[in-house]
Amino acid sequence: MPVPLLARLPRAGRLGALKTRTRIVLLLVVFAVFYVLGFSYHLIRWTAEDPPATTVALLYNLAILACYGALWLLLSHLFRRRQATPAKIFWTTLVLGVFLIGLAFLLSRMGRPAGLTGATAGFDYDTGVPLTLATVIKMNLLSLLVTTFFFILLLRFRDLVLFKRTKSSQRNWYLMLGFMALAALTTFMKPPVEEISLVQGLAMVPTIALMVINSFRVSWIVHLTFREKTIIIGLSTLLLAMLGTGLVAGSESLLPYASPFLNHYSFPLSFFGLLAMIFGILYCITALLSLIFHLPTTGDFQRKADEMAAMHSLTHLVNQVFDPEKLVTTITASPVEAGSADAAWLAVADPVTGSLRPRVIATHNISPALVAELVDTGAFYQDVLASHEPLLLEQAVADHRLDARPGDGLGSLLVTPLIARDEVLGALFVTREVTHGFEKDDVEAISVFAAQAALALDNARLFEEQIEKERMARELAIAREVQHKLLPQRLPTLEGVTLAASSVSAHEVGGDYYDFAPLDARRLAFIVADVSGKGTSAAFYMAEMQGVFRSVSHLAPDPLEFLTHANRALASSLEKNVFISVIYGLLDLEQEELVLARAGHCPAATINLHGEARFLRSQGLGLGLDRGALFRKTLAVERLSLHPGDVFVLYTDGVVESRRADGEEYGYDRLLEALRAHRHEDAADLHASLLADLDAFLGDIDHYDDDLTLVVLKWHGFDLARAASVADAGQQTPHPRALTLE
Amino acid sequence: MSNFSVGFRTKGAILVLALQGELDAHTASELEAAIRKCQEENSYQIIVNGENLQYISSAGLGVFMAHIEEVRENGGDIKIAALQPKVFNVFDLLGFPMLFDIVETEAEALARFENAEA
Numbered sequence: 001m002p003v004p005l006l007a008r009l010p011r012a013g014r015l016g017a018l019k020t021r022t023r024i025v026l027l028l029v030v031f032a033v034f035y036v037l038g039f040s041y042h043l044i045r046w047t048a049e050d051p052p053a054t055t056v057a058l059l060y061n062l063a064i065l066a067c068y069g070a071l072w073l074l075l076s077h078l079f080r081r082r083q084a085t086p087a088k089i090f091w092t093t094l095v096l097g098v099f100l101i102g103l104a105f106l107l108s109r110m111g112r113p114a115g116l117t118g119a120t121a122g123f124d125y126d127t128g129v130p131l132t133l134a135t136v137i138k139m140n141l142l143s144l145l146v147t148t149f150f151f152i153l154l155l156r157f158r159d160l161v162l163f164k165r166t167k168s169s170q171r172n173w174y175l176m177l178g179f180m181a182l183a184a185l186t187t188f189m190k191p192p193v194e195e196i197s198l199v200q201g202l203a204m205v206p207t208i209a210l211m212v213i214n215s216f217r218v219s220w221i222v223h224l225t226f227r228e229k230t231i232i233i234g235l236s237t238l239l240l241a242m243l244g245t246g247l248v249a250g251s252e253s254l255l256p257y258a259s260p261f262l263n264h265y266s267f268p269l270s271f272f273g274l275l276a277m278i279f280g281i282l283y284c285i286t287a288l289l290s291l292i293f294h295l296p297t298t299g300d301f302q303r304k305a306d307e308m309a310a311m312h313s314l315t316h317l318v319n320q321v322f323d324p325e326k327l328v329t330t331i332t333a334s335p336v337e338a339g340s341a342d343a344a345w346l347a348v349a350d351p352v353t354g355s356l357r358p359r360v361i362a363t364h365n366i367s368p369a370l371v372a373e374l375v376d377t378g379a380f381y382q383d384v385l386a387s388h389e390p391l392l393l394e395q396a397v398a399d400h401r402l403d404a405r406p407g408d409g410l411g412s413l414l415v416t417p418l419i420a421r422d423e424v425l426g427a428l429f430v431t432r433e434v435t436h437g438f439e440k441d442d443v444e445a446i447s448v449f450a451a452q453a454a455l456a457l458d459n460a461r462l463f464e465e466q467i468e469k470e471r472m473a474r475e476l477a478i479a480r481e482v483q484h485k486l487l488p489q490r491l492p493t494l495e496g497v498t499l500a501a502s503s504v505s506a507h508e509v510g511g512d513y514y515d516f517a518p519l520d521a522r523r524l525a526f527i528v529a530d531v532s533g534k535g536t537s538a539a540f541y542m543a544e545m546q547g548v549f550r551s552v553s554h555l556a557p558d559p560l561e562f563l564t565h566a567n568r569a570l571a572s573s574l575e576k577n578v579f580i581s582v583i584y585g586l587l588d589l590e591q592e593e594l595v596l597a598r599a600g601h602c603p604a605a606t607i608n609l610h611g612e613a614r615f616l617r618s619q620g621l622g623l624g625l626d627r628g629a630l631f632r633k634t635l636a637v638e639r640l641s642l643h644p645g646d647v648f649v650l651y652t653d654g655v656v657e658s659r660r661a662d663g664e665e666y667g668y669d670r671l672l673e674a675l676r677a678h679r680h681e682d683a684a685d686l687h688a689s690l691l692a693d694l695d696a697f698l699g700d701i702d703h704y705d706d707d708l709t710l711v712v713l714k715w716h717g718f719d720l721a722r723a724a725s726v727a728d729a730g731q732q733t734p735h736p737r738a739l740t741l742e
Numbered sequence: 743m744s745n746f747s748v749g750f751r752t753k754g755a756i757l758v759l760a761l762q763g764e765l766d767a768h769t770a771s772e773l774e775a776a777i778r779k780c781q782e783e784n785s786y787q788i789i790v791n792g793e794n795l796q797y798i799s800s801a802g803l804g805v806f807m808a809h810i811e812e813v814r815e816n817g818g819d820i821k822i823a824a825l826q827p828k829v830f831n832v833f834d835l836l837g838f839p840m841l842f843d844i845v846e847t848e849a850e851a852l853a854r855f856e857n858a859e860a
Binding site: 531532600 | 767799800801803804805807808811828832835836837838840841
């Protein structure tokens with residue numbers, strides 16, 4: 001079962017609909033009751049053949065006003081919600097007019113006593129009492145038909161007058177209606193006479209003035225097409241003819257011979273109808289004349305509107321293109337396709353070199369070679385780059401920046417900068433074959449288009465950059481992954497010594513390196529290295545250092561030998577401005593001895609069980625600083641015999657040079673201090689404590705400026721009895737406490 | 743937000759580059775450009791005054807390494823003078839004193855150039 005429409009409406013809407021419906025019903029009832037009352041009044045007058053008492057006449061007149069007031073409101077309800085085109089307004093008015101007035105015309109012809117004409121027809125000359133039943137019926141029906149038509153006329157024209165309404169136009173309309181009603185009411189209870197009284201005349205003056213003002217509200221005309229205009233010209237001519245017939249025929253009413261019936265029915269109503277007719281005629285005349293005058297310009301107006309629409313749709317299109325190459329082609333072609341220009345080209349500052357010399361990257365309807373030959377694109381580009389404003393040459397050939405002759409098709413030239421985010425991305429050149437080819441609105445339309453095009457271009461670039469950025473990020477993530485694998489995944493376990501190590505890169509990849517290489521059951525080689533510089537190039541040298549360490553440490557484990565070999569191996573591949581600082585050590589568990597060499601690296605910190613701490617600052621050049629004999633000559637080693645509880649801390653400059661917000665460096669002293677405080681912890685705990693101390697010093701800073709590596713070795717003492725059970729030293733097992741920070 | 747600058751001075755035929763601020767991976771290119779400019783002008787006797795140099799990173803040190811060879815091949819030298827202790831420590835750790843003339847004052851550096859010519 002279908003749900004009643006009312007039930008489906010939202011509550012507020014339903015209430016509104018109910019209210020409207022109640023109102024309509026109420027108005028209908030008022031109209032019908034008073035209409036019938038009026039009819040009865042005339043019947044009584046006819047049968048009584050007497051003029052009525054003044055009170056009764058007053059009551060009758062009031063009833064008629066109420067009746068037609070209700071009719072006006074009913075009709076205005078009917079037409080209010082219908083949005084109609086001007087053509088529809090005219091033809092509905094015309095059709096309804098022909099119908100209603102035609103009916104009235106037929107009615108006025110019926111039952112007319114022969115010989116009786118003019119104002120005396122059917123009424124007692126003195127009292128105005130209707131003489132026949134036909135007269136009674138005719139006066140009632142004629143009034144209804146004619147008044148309905150005038151109401152419809154006013155209500156329909158209302159939509160035309162109030163097209164693109166403003167506050168003042170709305171006020172003028174309602175003032176006019178008010179004064180019309182006022183002028184009509186001046187005849188209230190007056191006998192219908194030909195002469196206009198003074199009061200009536202006074203009320204007429206503003207009425208006519210407002211009618212004239214409202215008649216000039218014909219702005220709807222400019223939006224019409226040629227066809228619509230011709231149709232409306234025809235319709236308004238017919239309507240004008242219909243409205244004017246009565247006047248031409250010498251009657252002051254729409255229909256000849258009808259005015260006595262209307263006047264005797266209700267003079268104010270008849271008078272209101274007359275005023276409505278005058279307004280209708282006035283409005284039809286102005287509309288007709290305006291239409292005729294606008295007819296020749298319709299083509300131009302339409303062309304302009306089409307151009308605007310084309311530009312608008314192209315602007316939309318431009319925003320959908322992400323492929324920069326396709327985008328520049330579209331941008332260049334758009335003004336030509338929209339009909340705003342004959343040829344166009346686009347120049348942009350070279351995005352690759354970032355130079356300000358513009359390049360023509362797209363042309364439309366003109367060859368790039370011709371542009372290069374005829375136009376100094378660069379000079380124009382500099383001009384708009386400086387001004388940020390469009391540049392218009394009405395007579396392009398006269399400009400020295402053009403090498404064109406009148407036949408070259410460059411009559412006028414418009415250069416519009418493409419500006420996005422306050423930056424000139426390029427310039428759009430459009431030309432017309434004729435001189436003075438660009439009007440002010442053309443310049444504006446192309447400027448608006450250029451602004452949109454610039455945005456689209458900017459977006460496309462950002463989009464591309466974003467893609468590139470993401471690609472780089474992916475590559476770097478892979479590089480980071482690979483570099484991470486170059487560091488030891490697990491630390492070797494050796495009897496008598498505990499190890500802990502970590503490395504963090506300031507960027508995705510870095511130049512820090514640490515590693516351990518158990519050479520045999522009793523010897524462990526280790527390294528901490530720092531490639532100068534940061535980022536990708538440092539990461540490559542770090543990888544090379546790793547290769548050198550993993551191979552050379554087995555062949556030449558002695559620090560002096562190892563570093564000399566490494567220096568020689570790296571010399572050929574290191575750039576002149578790149579060097580690697582290295583600290584390399586060889587731990588001999590059996591001899592309980594550590595041999596260290598420092599090649600330009602931060603000195604290792606050491607502390608014994610008693611808290612005696614120092615830096616081991618032996619002499620040595622960084623790898624790559626000298627490629628000759630000096631390196632070997634100046635390199636010194638440090639031999640240390642081990643005692644249980646000895647701790648060695650190796651690190652890169654990222655540790656000591658880390659700066660907190662106020663610029664203060666962590667420094668060597670704090671490192672030694674922290675080492676002293678935590679020296680009793682095993683390697684992993686000590687490592688964590690040192691980093692925690694550094695972090696506490698740095699405070700809020702959550703990002704290291706530099707690559708940061710920290711390695712801790714702690715000697716616990718070699719237990720000979722247990723040494724026998726140590727498995728093959730080459731085999732590495734996961735270190736449970738090993739810390740590898742990311 | 744570069745807080746590094748290079749000032750040029752001449753002492754006769756000798757060019758003095760007065761460094762100021764922090765020389766790191768980002769600002770190294772400025773010193774690079776300055777030294778290259780010296781070479782373009784055929785000035786190979788260069789003193790780098792580090793009186794106002796607050797910080798140097800390994801990338802900054804790399805700039806000296808990149809040019810010393812060519813400067814010396816042309817009969818000149820880069821002498822480094824008046825470094826602050828903390829900055830000198832960075833030079834020293836890498837062994838730069840073994841490769842470069844690093845002296846206490848600019849006057850001393852000038853004197854060394856003059857002695858070499860005499």
